[in-house]
Amino acid sequence: MLRVLSLMFAVALLAACAAHPARPHATPGAPMLDRAGLQADVDVLQRTYAALHPGLYRYNTPASLEAAYAGLRAALDHDVSLGEAYLAFSRFAAKIRCGHTYANFFNQDDATRAALFERPGRVPFHFRWIGERMVITRNFSSDARLVPGTEVLAIDGVPAARLLRELLTVARADGGNDGKRVAWLEVRGDEAIEAFDVFLPLFHPTFVGDYTLDARAPTGARMRSRVHPSTFAERGAQRPAAGDAKVPWSLAIGDDGFALMTMPTWALYESTWDWKAWLADAFARLDAAHATTLVIDLRANEGGLSVGDELAAHLTAHDIGVDDVVRLVRYRTVPAELMSNLHTWDRTFADWGEATQPYDDRFLRLTRYDDEAGTSIIRPVPQRFTGRTCVLVGPTNSSATFEFASLVKTHHLATLVGRTTGGNRRGINGGAFFFLRLPHSGIELDLPLIGQFPRTPQPDAGIEPDVLVAPTVAGIAAGIDEDLLAVRRLSTGAASEAGP
Numbered sequence: 001m002l003r004v005l006s007l008m009f010a011v012a013l014l015a016a017c018a019a020h021p022a023r024p025h026a027t028p029g030a031p032m033l034d035r036a037g038l039q040a041d042v043d044v045l046q047r048t049y050a051a052l053h054p055g056l057y058r059y060n061t062p063a064s065l066e067a068a069y070a071g072l073r074a075a076l077d078h079d080v081s082l083g084e085a086y087l088a089f090s091r092f093a094a095k096i097r098c099g100h101t102y103a104n105f106f107n108q109d110d111a112t113r114a115a116l117f118e119r120p121g122r123v124p125f126h127f128r129w130i131g132e133r134m135v136i137t138r139n140f141s142s143d144a145r146l147v148p149g150t151e152v153l154a155i156d157g158v159p160a161a162r163l164l165r166e167l168l169t170v171a172r173a174d175g176g177n178d179g180k181r182v183a184w185l186e187v188r189g190d191e192a193i194e195a196f197d198v199f200l201p202l203f204h205p206t207f208v209g210d211y212t213l214d215a216r217a218p219t220g221a222r223m224r225s226r227v228h229p230s231t232f233a234e235r236g237a238q239r240p241a242a243g244d245a246k247v248p249w250s251l252a253i254g255d256d257g258f259a260l261m262t263m264p265t266w267a268l269y270e271s272t273w274d275w276k277a278w279l280a281d282a283f284a285r286l287d288a289a290h291a292t293t294l295v296i297d298l299r300a301n302e303g304g305l306s307v308g309d310e311l312a313a314h315l316t317a318h319d320i321g322v323d324d325v326v327r328l329v330r331y332r333t334v335p336a337e338l339m340s341n342l343h344t345w346d347r348t349f350a351d352w353g354e355a356t357q358p359y360d361d362r363f364l365r366l367t368r369y370d371d372e373a374g375t376s377i378i379r380p381v382p383q384r385f386t387g388r389t390c391v392l393v394g395p396t397n398s399s400a401t402f403e404f405a406s407l408v409k410t411h412h413l414a415t416l417v418g419r420t421t422g423g424n425r426r427g428i429n430g431g432a433f434f435f436l437r438l439p440h441s442g443i444e445l446d447l448p449l450i451g452q453f454p455r456t457p458q459p460d461a462g463i464e465p466d467v468l469v470a471p472t473v474a475g476i477a478a479g480i481d482e483d484l485l486a487v488r489r490l491s492t493g494a495a496s497e498a499g500p
Helices: 010-017 035-052 062-075 082-096 110-116 160-165 179-182 194-204 233-235 275-288 306-311 336-341 399-410 473-478 480-493
Strands: 125-130 133-139 151-154 211-216 224-227 250-253 258-262 293-297 321-322 326-329 356-357 364-366 376-378 388-393 415-418 429-437 442-452
Touching: 035 062, 035 082, 035 336, 035 429, 062 082, 062 133, 082 110, 082 194, 082 258, 125 233, 133 160, 133 473, 160 194, 194 326, 211 415, 224 275, 250 275, 258 415, 258 480, 275 306, 306 376, 321 399, 415 480
Parallel strands: 258 293, 293 388, 388 415
Antiparallel strands: 125 133, 133 151, 151 211, 211 224, 250 258, 321 376, 326 364, 326 442, 356 364, 429 442
């Protein structure tokens, strides 16, 4: 069974699928992009998305989409820099309201990455948004006063709340799920390229040199700090220490029977690691240790492979019929005139052939990934965990992890703890992708090809946890993992902060 996959694997795949020479205009000091070429790029984008994108009207009307194209053309109605063009295309993509439709950082060519993503100017701290409040979680500046829990009120005189509202106009998410958008604009060290780092200088090119921060300490005291920005290399070094790259998951079992399984990614497309064997061994270890509580931490995990199906098999005592949503596509064969700008890792996406069936006047039903019975079955495995299971979720979960959260909630496989997931109950787009390289600017935009549509009407929302945990400034200042603390209280009734 295949359900919609995350796009995280595109980082490596696009480089292997298509090599593009560096463009002179993508380097510092290069000439502006001319209006005529940019308008031609919009033509290519509009024709390609109209023919292939399955989610254009999930959250848009024909009139609102036409208005979005008109806004894009107006923004590019004169010669602009590469950064201005990237910002304009990003604003347009955000209006599709699809979490897999954006000018993917990791799929741009080397020249664009160097020009836009690797320049200096990163704020020298990690932070989270709590409402519209920018709260430091780790400080890398020379100012020791900027401890975790410090609220940054303004950067170079621009209020943090205004920065967030600006950046939300380019943030990717499905439908009205703004929690995902806000989470994408945090700097947590989870990604090699952070969205906030990319877009802050595009919205505020006058932010040059050291930053002046107006801030409020956890004590409430106001302060002003002059900090030196981090470089691209320094930001990379600030990421939390990674474990074994080949084995990205971990399992810690405490003497008290409390176990924590950490799964920061399911993007294992090119991995040779036998993750199913790892899971089988992990559940055998849980059984041997007589673990009583299992916590599966997915908070940093956007998605990837359908690992959730295998997890569910270890959590259920009976068969689970997964009534997959209908998978719809816009085409059977990609029009030949569009192919020169499209790249992917699987050329069969260009022609679905007999794997499509008529559906309605807009879509074809894709049967390529359907099971014979039309309904996927998850069957229990002998090595089943019978203790309390909690799954830590949040707005980052927007693809395969969103689907797993939905499965858990529907079939009562575990207790969901944390914040509302990303994704959307109205369905998401993904599963197969083209990478559209605009011929004049060279900017790439991801193009999901398969639309998931639920069989019954659903709300425009993510999956709500069973136990909602709202992050707090006090929790950040104290260094408390408030989600794990909530699980501890569930499993023991105690307010212990200790984990395994």
